[in-house]
Amino acid sequence: MYRIHVPATTANLGPGFDSLGMALSQYSIFEIEEADQVEILIEGLEAEKLSIENNLVINSMNRLFDYIGKYPKGYKLKTINHIPLARGMGSSAAAIIGGLLCANALMGNPLDRNAILKLATEIEGHPDNVAPALFGQLAVSMQKENKEIFYKLIKPFDKLKCVLFIPEYEVSTADSRGVLPKEMSMSDAVHNSSHLALMVMGFMYGDEELIGKTMDDKIHEPYRKQLIREFDNFKKAALDSGAFSFCLSGAGSTVIAFANEKNAEKVRQSLDRVAKNYNVQGQSIILDPCINGASCQEVQ
Template identity: 40%
Template structure:
């Protein structure tokens, strides 16, 4: 049996739409072992009621992609999922499931596939690399598509950067978050985001987190998605006023994440109040960047 720990992720970080993702120290665990026959799936924690326990399970399907690529005929497998990442909240729960399933399946075969090969498989499964790349590699990851090939680069996050996540108590699918976006953008808005993305990466590289107040600004997706997340814009304003270095919608939402090096309790409290003003209940998670990514923490050869 192998056990894999895989982190939550926050994608986009404002301007880096479909390009940037950051791993966070909130984890799901995938336990996997071969059996004589059949499929057994046990689920603990998030998604206990709704996640399939048959061949439609995303972790099992991801594992199958690895076994198929390695020409391995799996006769039977037992999977135990311990889920701490909230589902459909913009914290990469599907990416964690895909990554965890693939890393565990690869470990059971004595690691025939490299991390790069796993990343290509995971991106093909997920459809975009901005969550699966940091889930696999950890840190802040920039990913682009060159044809069908994913090219990624990881920047370890140094210093005392903190992340405050406000998680509204409603779900929002990535599909719905994408459908609301326009098909075309102005040159002015494209230039705006390119410049902010470059500044954001420089801020992480040089640990100049005060630059995030400018580097996390966005015109390509958050203004359009704000209608799906009542209270988002007010939460942004309140977080900045409370001292946040930067604030963004996490993925397609509805979670909002604030970044800073101090006063995170106050910052989270202000964002929580913004949602409360809209009659929306939410939870607070105070997190840190994760630089390790998916790890086999038990078993494997």
């Protein structure tokens, strides 16, 4: 049997729209072994929302089988979900990577990780979540018009903590994409490109002040935050309590603050106070960045 762990992710990080993502130390688990027929078991967080029909894990497995032109007689698959659904924490990316790694392991690992990334990007549409889910760390990625994928990984600096508030309510992909403008001004484009370039440098050098000054977006967050209850109050509370930057996690509904280990708990408590004061149901957590990405182990 093979056991696969795939991390949650946070994408965009402000100005890095569809091009930047970081792996987080919260994992969904997938177990796969050969069998005479197909057996599926789904457990874990919000398992009642995950059906076998049109299941992203199974669809991703079938995509790999089709790609290599080989199919198993059967298999027993168990998925244990630990990533909230439709909250901007990469649940779909984890399902895609989990399914591809399960199928790859079952067939004797015919594909390397770059080939896995290519298939995952074809399924997801862009690599900003699937790249960090697969490789870990902070991933800067892009896909050319010819479908060629480029990425670079940045190891998160020591003592970086990610403080998240995960609301109970969901934000659908359709809604989050639907509020985006069809066009942007030249000044907004320059704003984002300059801020993204310097913010990436901030993460490379562990410069908290630079990250704080450059995690500022004009392409998606000003429009999407209207879908997020009390976004501005969460942001003010996080920054006032010691976080050096704050943004939507993906398209939301989760929000994420970046802090160091000395004040992460204070930041978490500040998010809880906002949630209590404004009656926003949810959970605050502190996560480390995930360094190693998805793992696959053969177990007895």
